Amino acid sequence: MRVFLIDDEQPSLDELVWRLRKYPDIEIAGAFTDPASSLRAAEESRPDAAFLDIDMPGLTGLELALGIQAQCPGVVVIFVTAYAQYALEAYKSFPLDFLLKPVKEARLDETIEHLRAQHELLSRARGPESRMRIRCFGAFELLASEEVRWATRRVRELFLYLVGRRGTAPTKEEMLDACFDGRRDKATVNNLYMTVYRLRSLLSRLDAEGKYMRLADDYSLAVAPGVCDYTDFMAFAQGGAVTGKNAAEAARMLALCRGLYLEKEQFEWVAESAQEAEVEYERIALELAGCHAAAGRVPEAENVLCALLARNPLSAEGYEALLDLYMNGGNCAAYCERYEQYVRLMKKEFRLTPQAEYREYYERVKRAR
Numbered sequence: 150m151r152v153f154l155i156d157d158e159q160p161s162l163d164e165l166v167w168r169l170r171k172y173p174d175i176e177i178a179g180a181f182t183d184p185a186s187s188l189r190a191a192e193e194s195r196p197d198a199a200f201l202d203i204d205m206p207g208l209t210g211l212e213l214a215l216g217i218q219a220q221c222p223g224v225v226v227i228f229v230t231a232y233a234q235y236a237l238e239a240y241k242s243f244p245l246d247f248l249l250k251p252v253k254e255a256r257l258d259e260t261i262e263h264l265r266a267q268h269e270l271l272s273r274a275r276g277p278e279s280r281m282r283i284r285c286f287g288a289f290e291l292l293a294s295e296e297v298r299w300a301t302r303r304v305r306e307l308f309l310y311l312v313g314r315r316g317t318a319p320t321k322e323e324m325l326d327a328c329f330d331g332r333r334d335k336a337t338v339n340n341l342y343m344t345v346y347r348l349r350s351l352l353s354r355l356d357a358e359g360k361y362m363r364l365a366d367d368y369s370l371a372v373a374p375g376v377c378d379y380t381d382f383m384a385f386a387q388g389g390a391v392t393g394k395n396a397a398e399a400a401r402m403l404a405l406c407r408g409l410y411l412e413k414e415q416f417e418w419v420a421e422s423a424q425e426a427e428v429e430y431e432r433i434a435l436e437l438a439g440c441h442a443a444a445g446r447v448p449e450a451e452n453v454l455c456a457l458l459a460r461n462p463l464s465a466e467g468y469e470a471l472l473d474l475y476m477n478g479g480n481c482a483a484y485c486e487r488y489e490q491y492v493r494l495m496k497k498e499f500r501l502t503p504q505a506e507y508r509e510y511y512e513r514v515k516r517a518r
Contacts (some may be wrong), residue, residue, distance in 0.1 A: 151178040156202040157189045184208035198225040282359040285379035287408025291356045300347040311370035318369035327418045378405040386429035391436035399437045
């Protein structure tokens with residue numbers, strides 16, 4: 150894996166270079182103290198991952214992460230900083246991990262294992278064995294062995310609609326409702342049949358053997374595992390609760406969600422699927438954080454919950470899980486900061502007050518200071 154390292158402080162950068170050299174599969178493709186230079190180099194070098202400091206002059210780590218992600222879709226971001234208070238804001242760029250300085254060897258080992266797993270997952274979708282990849286979280290993207298050219302916007306929309314159905318067959322009426330404004334006249338029905346024909350022709354050209362996708366006679370579209378982030382995520386979500394046995398896979402599934410479902414699309418049918426995905430994301434995140442906390446992996450639990458709150462700042466359950474984590478771990482400073490945020494949220498959005506146990510613990514901590 151080729152990685153970029155960016156930190157405006159040379160000693161910190163040198164230490165990270167030294168630490169990463171112990172991993173034989175990590176190639177340091179660039180080490181920079183100037184964020185702007187790293188952004189220019191990323192477009193040409195196309196790293197697999199980037200380790201970024203957050204508090205840097207000129208261009209912050211968060212701004213840099215978003216810039217690199219725009220230039221290199223699929224790049225994995227890991228933040229390395231001395232300031233824990235940046236964690237919640239940093240998770241808006243959906244990083245794989247968040248490391249606090251000084252970085253401990255055991256903690257870095259865990260991050261590298263997560264990075265390897267994520268790299269393998271992405272490689273299955275875009276490597277030699279799978280030359281097709283569908284990205285539905287964030288901006289839609291279909292990568293294939295050749296340039297994808299949509300005959301019409303209806304062909305593109307129908308493809309997205311069928312992918313979103315996750316292998317279930319739609320009726321003709323459902324396709325008309327979703328992609329043709331519910332019209333039933335003869336011309337519109339003929340347009341539907343022509344759109345299906347054009348979609349079949351496109352898929353046959355991109356995937357002649359049907360190895361990655363297959364459009365059946367009943368209009369169901371089967372997508373192979375490892376090809377589409379959304380179908381992989383929802384398949385995992387339907388598999389049941391997160392436990393210690395599947396916690397690593399749960400973390401990989403959450404890492405696939407680098408944005409909201411089809412967040413750039415304006416189709417009416419997107420909203421219901423997007424809401425379902427967010428409900429599952431929150432459930433999986435809370436269960437995974439619980440598994441980490443029960444196993445004593447407090448930093449990992451905190452990372453998962455911070456990512457959840459960055460994705461959904463109105464998640465009361467996310468705030469409460471994070472408060473429980475800090476309360477049980479005796480992290481009073483972090484507890485007070487998050488509690489005050491939670492109070493503002495409850496008052497502004499729900500006109501409610503936090504549960505008594507959280508308020509009482511906060512008051513005890515404040516009196517003890």
